[in-house]
Amino acid sequence: MFAASRVFGAAQRRAFSASARDLSKVTVLGAAGGIGQPLSLLLKLNPRVTDLALYDIRGGPGVAADISHINTASKVTGYEPTPSGLDAALKGAEIVLIPAGVPRKPGMTRDDLFNTNASIVRDLAKAAAKSAPDANILVISNPVNSTVPIVAEIFKAAGVYNPKRLFGVTTLDVVRASRFVSEIKKTDPADENIVVVGGHSGVTIVPLFSQSSHPDLVGDANLLKRVQFGGDEVVQAKDGAGSATLSMAMAGARFAESLLKAKTQSGVVEPTFVDSPLYKDQGIDFFASKVELGPNGVEKIMDVGKITSEEQKLLDACLADLKKASCSEDSLPEHAH
Numbered sequence: 313m314f315a316a317s318r319v320f321g322a323a324q325r326r327a328f329s330a331s332a333r334d335l336s337k338v339t340v341l342g343a344a345g346g347i348g349q350p351l352s353l354l355l356k357l358n359p360r361v362t363d364l365a366l367y368d369i370r371g372g373p374g375v376a377a378d379i380s381h382i383n384t385a386s387k388v389t390g391y392e393p394t395p396s397g398l399d400a401a402l403k404g405a406e407i408v409l410i411p412a413g414v415p416r417k418p419g420m421t422r423d424d425l426f427n428t429n430a431s432i433v434r435d436l437a438k439a440a441a442k443s444a445p446d447a448n449i450l451v452i453s454n455p456v457n458s459t460v461p462i463v464a465e466i467f468k469a470a471g472v473y474n475p476k477r478l479f480g481v482t483t484l485d486v487v488r489a490s491r492f493v494s495e496i497k498k499t500d501p502a503d504e505n506i507v508v509v510g511g512h513s514g515v516t517i518v519p520l521f522s523q524s525s526h527p528d529l530v531g532d533a534n535l536l537k538r539v540q541f542g543g544d545e546v547v548q549a550k551d552g553a554g555s556a557t558l559s560m561a562m563a564g565a566r567f568a569e570s571l572l573k574a575k576t577q578s579g580v581v582e583p584t585f586v587d588s589p590l591y592k593d594q595g596i597d598f599f600a601s602k603v604e605l606g607p608n609g610v611e612k613i614m615d616v617g618k619i620t621s622e623e624q625k626l627l628d629a630c631l632a633d634l635k636k637a638s639c640s641e642d643s644l645p646e647h648a649h
């Protein structure tokens with residue numbers, strides 16, 4: 313038997329019993345993909361999820377039929393790739409995860425995905441603005457630094473934008489940084505929680521080791537490169553077969569779990585790429601920093617805090633890059649406006 317109890321600890325199962333009456337519908341758009349399938353699997357194992365809706369332009373019902381046989385309580389439904397299927401998948405969702413879109417191949421940057429993924433995310437955002445305007449929208453599709461602002465624009469155009477409910481999922485950067493540090497320091501990765509701020513590509517990914525229990529790692533060029541270009545490491549190793557999927561599924565499931573937990577618990581904090589006041593005066597509307605989550609989504613956006621001069625240089629490079637990304641939002645496919 314493969315039970316949720318083997319994956320989730322006793323404390324989580326107790327928390328589940330307390331909140332079992334809460335219905336938590338979670339929708340995955342792009343559920344049959346490399347990320348979508350393991351992400352859906354992990355969500356099926358999460359006792360806080362009561363209703364799992366799986367949508368893809370191909371294969372959603374098949375993945376749903378498969379996952380629905382797992383003996384956890386949640387209901388799993390797969391939807392046909394039609395406008396009404398998409399609307400039904402979204403109706404009543406509390407969380408919508410979006411891993412729909414194409415992944416990188418070696419030699420590509422995340423920005424090279426923009427032309428294809430911007431329109432995919434735009435169309436899904438339009439459907440979400442109509443059928444799940446109050447849901448938390450968790451954007452995984454790359455380039456995250458641009459796809460998140462696209463969702464904001466679509467929700468604004470529909471008159472339903474709530475900045476507290478839109479998140480670019482940068483959790484994989486935190487997961488990687490924590491893992492890489494634990495390898496160097498021979499610690500339990502579960503005890504490491506490295507703060508990563510900025511965005512989700514190359515130099516916009518800024519780990520703040522000075523705020524960890526290993527401040528000596530500031531200036532470790534190899535570690536910094538692994539954190540900033542961890543995605544490329546996987547793209548190269550997969551050699552044309554895509555980018556990170558399994559680690560991303562874990563990271564996406566962790567972020568969804570944090571949001572669900574934050575409905576009933578205070579003090580849940582995750583770095584995430586949100587509509588942020590921190591650098592608006594520099595023309596940067598979206599920025600990832602530590603965010604306290606709550607029942608309404610974003611509860612509190614924290615500033616980057618105390619950092620070293622070396623980290624400040626990394627942050628300056630990040631801000632310059634994010635500023636370029638913001639300026640080029642005018643170059644969204646014209647239909648995104």
Ligand SMILES: NC(=O)C1=CN([C@@H]2O[C@H](COP(=O)(O)OP(=O)(O)OC[C@H]3O[C@@H](n4cnc5c(N)ncnc54)[C@H](O)[C@@H]3O)[C@@H](O)[C@H]2O)C=CC1
Pocket residue numbers: 341342343344345346347348367368369370411412413414415416425429432435436451452453454455456481482483484485512554555556557560
């Ligand atoms: N935020 C992050 O940290 C990470 C983001 N990613 C990004 O996630 C995205 C997905 O990656 P993979 O799952 O590996 O790709 P994949 O190609 O394996 O899966 C994508 C899925 O999206 C579906 N899809 C395409 N258009 C759709 C639409 N209009 N509606 C619904 N579904 C649609 C496809 O049918 C496919 O099943 C990529 O853009 C990738 O760059 C990947 C890793 C980490």
Ligand SMILES: O=C([O-])CC(=O)C(=O)O
Pocket residue numbers: 415416422454484542543544546547555556
């Ligand atoms: O590198 C990619 O293209 C996928 C991604 O965002 C990551 O693994 O961090």
